[in-house]
Amino acid sequence: MTVGTDARSLAGNTSGVGNYLRGVLTSRSFDMDAIGYHASHGEVPSLDGSFSPSSLPAPALADRLLGPATPAWWMNVTLPRALHEDDVSCYFGPNFLKPITCPAPSVVVVHDLVHRVHSETHTLAYRWYLRAFLPISVRTADHVVTVSKSTKRDLQRFHDVPDDRVSVAYPAAADRFKPRGISSSERERLRNKYGLPDDFILFVGNVEPRKNLSNLARAVRALPADVRVPLVVVGQDHVPDPEFDDLLTTEWATDLVHRPGYVPDDDLPLLYNLASVFAYPSVYEGFGIPPLEAMQSGTPVVTSDRSSLPEVVGDAGITVDPTDPDAIASGIDRVLRDEAFATRRRERGLERSTRFSWDETANTIRDRIAEVSEN
Secondary structure (H helix, E strand, O other): OEEEEEOHHHOOOOOHHHHHHHHHHOOOOOOOEEEEEEOOOOOOOOOOOOEEEEEOOOOHHHHHHHHHHHHHHHHHHHHHHHHHHOOOOEEEEOOOOOOOOOOOOEEEEEOOOHHHHOHHHOOHHHHHHHHHHHHHHHHHOOEEEEOOHHHHHHHHHHOOOOHHHEEEOOOOOOOOOOOOOOOHHHHHHHHHHHOOOOOOEEEEOOEOHHHOHHHHHHHHHHOOOOOOOOEEEEOOEOOOOHHHHHHHOOHHHHHHEEEEEOOOOOOHHHHHHHOOEEEEOOOOOOOOHHHHHHHHOOOOEEEEOOOOHHHHHOOOOEEEOOOOHHHHHHHHHHHHHOHHHHHHHHHHHHHHHOOOOHHHHHHHHHHHHHHHHHO
């Protein structure tokens, strides 16, 4: 059986969608041949297993005439022609969408409903792109996969997709996230490179309003002086967050909030290990990989009680009201103040993280692909 997939998310710096696709395709449980179609030339890596990248650029004329609308042409004209020519058994859409006229059975993955729940996260053009094409995709796909039960509920709130056509297949964290012994020389290197304080609270993720960084910073300021440590925000600006930007100009935030920006994959697991606590009070997620990475690294987690996040951390994490800085501060304070409590959270987090596996994810998706292909 040969599966055709949209591999554009594997090009360049991979996003959450790209990491999800990579995790599925490289799992030992995904025992199908896969053709990864992409619109670039030679940028998509060859992965382990039976994966073949296939460069499929949109015609130059279409690119010139359509400009920003070229991705819609690629998805609905260029891609289905290739799927037909390659006689694929099934189309696997890892990034929400499928061609309107798809020449094979299809399974699509919906990662979140951010464009409906927190529309400010996306550009107006992308919001309307998803609003136009996602309803068609989830209505006509043979099966839909969501990355959490929370996202499944959101999907069914906005779109009429029956239970028997939706499965949940959780993502997993990469193996590089694990407890590590870090030498004093390595600690010094990281502190010099990223301007890290000796002890700190860590946040990892794109900087945008729904990540709720303003309330997190206020929570850090509200911590009692005897336990207060700085907040380190790792991640790139994604959507303008004027409230957080204004807050960073205050005198107290200058001392308490450190922004090293993007941290590469080799160093990020080390920062999780160095952090005293990981804080992630996001108001909406489709899943929430950073709290899982933190748990798998053995770092205590304080996170939001909204959307998918309680589903991710279970009883291993401390869940708080993200709209209340004092509640966030209380959760962080307990970890910083009580070492025995923090140790129990580390142990529970490590155990909790073992419940998420790319092999399980790939099993679910492989089974759905096989079912729709046979039917």
